Every structure is written in C-alpha cells, then in structure tokens.
Amino acid sequence: MSELLEPVLLGDTISLRNRICMGSMTRNRCIDANKPTPASIKHYVDRARDGTGLIIAEGTFIGPHGAEWPYAPVMYKQEHADAWARVTSAVHDVGGKIFFQPWHAGRIQNERMPMLREISYPVYAPSRVPAKGGKFRTLEGVPGHTENVTEIVDPRVIVDQFRRSVALAKEAGFDGIELLSQGGYLLHNFLCTHSNTRTDAYGGSVENRCRFPLEVLDAIIDVWGPRAVGIKICPSDDYNDSTVSNDELTETYTYYIRELMCRDLAFINLSRRGCEVGRETDDYFRSKPRPEGKELPAGYEPLNQFGSLIKYPGSRTMLMVNHEYTVEEARELIQEGKIDLVTFARPFIYNPDLITRIKHDIPFAINTRSGKVNYGPFQDPNENYNEWPSSETTSGTIEATA
Template identity: 85%
Template sequence: MAELLEPIILGDGIPLRNRICMGSMTRNRCMDDNKPVEATIKHYTDRARDGTGLIVAEGTFICAHGAEWPNAPVMYNQEHADAWARVTSAVHEVGGKILFQPWHAGRIQNDNMPMLKQSGYPVYAPSKIPAKGGKFRTLEGNPGHTHNLTEIDDPKAIVEQFRRSVTLAKRAGFDGIELLSQGGYLLHNFLCSHSNTRTDQYGGSVENRCRFPLEVLDAIIEVWGPRAVGIKICPSDDYNDTTISYEELTDTYTYYIKELMRRDLAFINLSRRGCDVGRETDSYFRSQPRPEGKELPPKYEPLAQFGSFIKYPGSRTMLMVNHEYTVEEAADSVRKEKIDLVTFARPFIYNPVSG
C-alpha cells in the first residue's frame, strides 16, 4: 500500500499527493440546468480533502445530449464554466487536483430524451449504424439506443465543439484534461470497424478510423499543451456494443497508442474492461462471453500487450490503469514498475467520515 501513497508529479507540474486517482462517475446531481450545485461541490471537496491524489470529474457533455443521465453536466457556454469554477476552487482549497473529462455520447443516445428533443440537436455518429442494446428507463416503453442517426458530414465541426468545451474548462480552473475514448461513445464509434463504415478519410483503414480521435486530441493539446492532457482507452471494451476481434484490437491499438505516444501526453489511462480479471466482480460489470470470432486469448490483459508501449525508460507519459483493480494488485504493479497511477471509482461513492 505504501507504494500508492507516494507523491508524484503528473505532466510537467501537476503535483499529486499520491498515486491514487478517483475515476469519473456520472452522479446525476447537476440539477441547475445541468450545472453543478452545492451537492456537487461537497461531493468533490470531501474526496479531495486529505484523500485521493487526483480526481477526474464526471464526464461532461460538450453539447446537448440524449444520453440516459438526465442531470449529467454539460460544458458549452460561460455559465457552465462559471458553475464549475466553484467546484475547482473548492477542490484546490483543500489541496486537491481535478481534471475535466469532455464527452460526446455519439450513437449511445435516444433522440426522445428531453434535452435533445428540446434542442433539436441530432444524434451524430460516424455512420448510420444503430448501437445494439440500451434501456432508457425515463422514456415510455424503455426504448434502446436510437435508430434515428445523422451521419457526421464534417467531423471538424465536432472537433471545434471539443475545443470550445476544453477552453471553457480551462477558464473554470481545471488542472487538465482526460479525453474519453472508450465506452462506445463518439470517439470510440470512429475506432470500431462495425460502427464506422465510412469511405472517406475518416473510415476504412486503421489510420483513417483513428484520424478523428487524434484530431480531437490535437485540438485539446492546442488549448492545454500536451503535458496537461491524458486519454482513457479500453482495447478490450465490451460495453455499449464495442466488442471487436482480437485481430482488430491488436491492429487498431498498436497504431493508436503509438500515435498517442508521439504526442508526449501526461498520461494514458488503460482500462481492462471486457477482460476476465480472475475473480468474482460486481455483476453489472462482469464481462459476458464474447461472440464467436471476437474471443480474447486466455487470461488476456491489455497491460501485458500494450504496457511496454507506454511505460519504458525515457517515456514521459505516465501509465494509469483502471477497472476492478484491488489495492494489493495496484501496489504490486507500482512496485514492479509496470504502472505509475491507478484509478478507483466505486469506492469513492462512499461518503467520507467527517471529524
């Protein structure tokens, strides 16, 4: 455990009191027109006070959305930034550090959700291929993900939405950015061949499918610089209709991670969701058998396949890991110099004891 409590510097100058990170978790508490409220401030401040080294704030939508989280935050105008500034200021007052996670849900939406329906904003995706599954409990009949998709005509317009959102996050006083590139959301939609069947420069080859996520990342770097930016990826993901073959996984993420490393990022957060972690886990996140043709090798672990791409002598990009790590497993990985940081999430749902 002592290994996890060592202070460390993230990027070029973000001092963390320890190697333990609180992962992003949608809390549905942004009740003031999807802006943080006093409960939000208390939630993050309590966990920053003498606690986690780094907080990644809940995923925050860069535009009007139709995802299944009615009170999730948005960040696309100055009022949103002003509200978040109260959160970041309170976190900083107790010695914490907090990152902003920009989020576009892509095809994992329903166009009848109130915010999206009211705004008239479409459900954008790289291709008109609906995602399997979904259950929108706040809509009559509990429908799944929408079939009413709009193929993105100009991806650069969405890149500019990301740029504006992270610019507002900088004004709001966040310490940096974690870009979400997993979970079946927009960036991930472009990466997967079954959700991206475009025939232009954004589809087809691995290089083309990675183009949009990398353009988004480059726009963020232009605002923040690379050393305050990280990215969250999950090669083995099986969430929100994201399962791909081992061959595609290897080809896509070998190229993608090498491109990420060319950008001198502060960190890469490597998730192992979709893997058998070798013990009983929460039933919600327990991976189901993968479809025929998309099986993983026995005891597959993304860290074993890709860790050396990120953490090696001379690398300035830290390796963060997440998904069902125990304290003992994480501490052992730090001790063996396999990782630099570890993310825990659900343990932080518990309310800290005061006094």
C-alpha cells in the same frame, strides 16, 4: 502502501499527493440545467480533503446530448464554466487536483431525452449504424439507443466543439484534461469497424479510423499543451456495443497508442473492462459474455499487451490503469515499475475516506444498497451520494437499503 501513497509529479507542473486517482464515472446529480450543484461540490471536496491524488471529474458533455442520464453535466456555455469554477475552486482550497473529462456520446443516445428533445438536435455518429442494446429507463416504454442516427458530414465541426468545451474548462479552473476514448461513445465509434463504415478519410484503414480521435486530441493540446492532457482508452471494451475481435483490437491499439505516444501526453489511462477480471463482481457484465468470434485469450489483460508501448525507459507519459484493481495489486504493479497511477471508481462513491482507509489498512466500505447508486433515482441529490459514513462511524461495511 508507501509506493501508492508517495507524492508524484504529473506532467511538468501538477503535483499529486499520491498515485491514487478517482475515476470519472457518471453521477447524474446535475439537476440545475445540467450544471453542478452544491451537492456536487460537497462530493468532490470530501474526497479531495481526504487526500485523493487526482480527481477525474464526471464525464461532461461538450454539447446537448440525449444519453441515459438526464442530469449529466454539460460544458458548452459560459454559465457551465462558471458553475464548474465553484467546484474546482473548492477542490483547490483543500489541496486537491481535478481534471475535466470532455464527452460526446455518439450513437449511444436517444433523441427523446430532455436535452435533445428540447432543441431537436440529431444523434451524430461516424456512420448511420445504430447501437444495439441500451435502456432509457426514464422514457416511456424503456427504449434502447436510437435507430435515427445522423452521419457526421464534417468531423471537424465536432473537433471545434471539443476545442470550445476544453477552453471553457480552462476558464473554469480545472488542472488538466482526460479525453474519453472508450465506452462505445463517439471517439470509440470511429475506432471500431462495425460502427464506422465510412469510405472517406475518416474510415476504412486503421490510420483513417484513428484520425478523428487524434484530431480531437490535437485540438485539446492546442488549448492546454500536451503535459496537462491525458486520454482514457480500453482495447478490450465490451460496453455499449463496442466489442471487437482480438485481431482488430491488436491492430487498432498498436497504431493508436504509438500515435498517442508521439504527443508527449501527461498520461494514458488503460482500462481492462471487458476482460475476465471484474466480471464476477459486476452484474451487468457477468450476464453478458463476449460475442462469438470476439472472445479474448484466456487471462487476457491490455496491460500485458500494450503496457510496454507506454511505460519504458525515457517515456515521459505516465501509465494509469483502471477497472477493478485491488489496492494490493496496484501497489505491486507500481513497485514492479509496470504502472505509475491507479484509478479507483465505484469505491470512491461510497468511501469518501478511501485514502484514509488505504493509509490505515481499513477495509473499504461495501455497497449493499440496491441499484446503481451513482445513477439514481433519488429524491434529493445528496441521496446515495453525500451521506455515506466514513471509517470513523462504521466498521467498514455499509448495511443499508436505498
């Protein structure tokens, strides 16, 4: 696995120990006023100590939000930066690198969730188009996404919120930024024609629909510089009512990626969620085929369609891939020069020693505990979070129930 495990320089100054990245995900363990706790520090440090090349911290809201996870972190006050500084410092102490992922949930919220309920803050989105689906398990009646969507009057106000959040992340000692531009959340809402019905400069044409995400990205670059910034995109996404037709994704992401490449970013993280790969291992997506008229060609993968727009001779922007890649598949893609970095997500939760396992060809531990272990519920924040055994204490398969 030498190709995967070789050191690499990200951007101009960020030295990674290998090409393996830990994906962001939601951990739902920030029980102290939505700030990371000692349990959070241990979680990140254990994986940094094992040798993970780059850690992308869990998606962190740039303001108070009402998403499905009541204990997701936020970053909009100095106290949040101070709490995250304890995480980044501990990660750096064991030789790790960690990026911040700013997040705005857009229309994928419910105003009855704690943060929004406490301050009567609206659910903002590009247009007054509620999202289908959703399941807020902590609310009585288990409602879906809100029907009460407030259209953003001036998107530049939200741009400034992103700017403030990433400036605090810099104070907190993060090594860089990965902007979240998929998953059916705010930036993604602007990209899709069914969630963005605006008729002003932020809606309609592909150039207008990409305007807000690019303005957010430019604000982040103003704070961090382009070579410490990456972005996560997913043309084939089908999460949170984000599915679009093959024609629309082709038009949108051909333009979007070309604009991203003009900015000399450190990396573009290209996810393949929504494709056939991975559906057979994910209960949520296996039961939800793509809607009629939004099917993808057989065997479709965004890497095959868009990879050459990112990785080509002379490009300084690294290509990272994400979603259900195997170790062998990632190694082959790196060897063939098709990608630079690979992200593993859920396996990192129940494999605190994932890098050690790859180095020594030890099978990944398999989660057989019920439910989505990263979301809870839990009695203690360490439960299903920090008590996973390492390869020294297990044969490779975890047999346990929550």
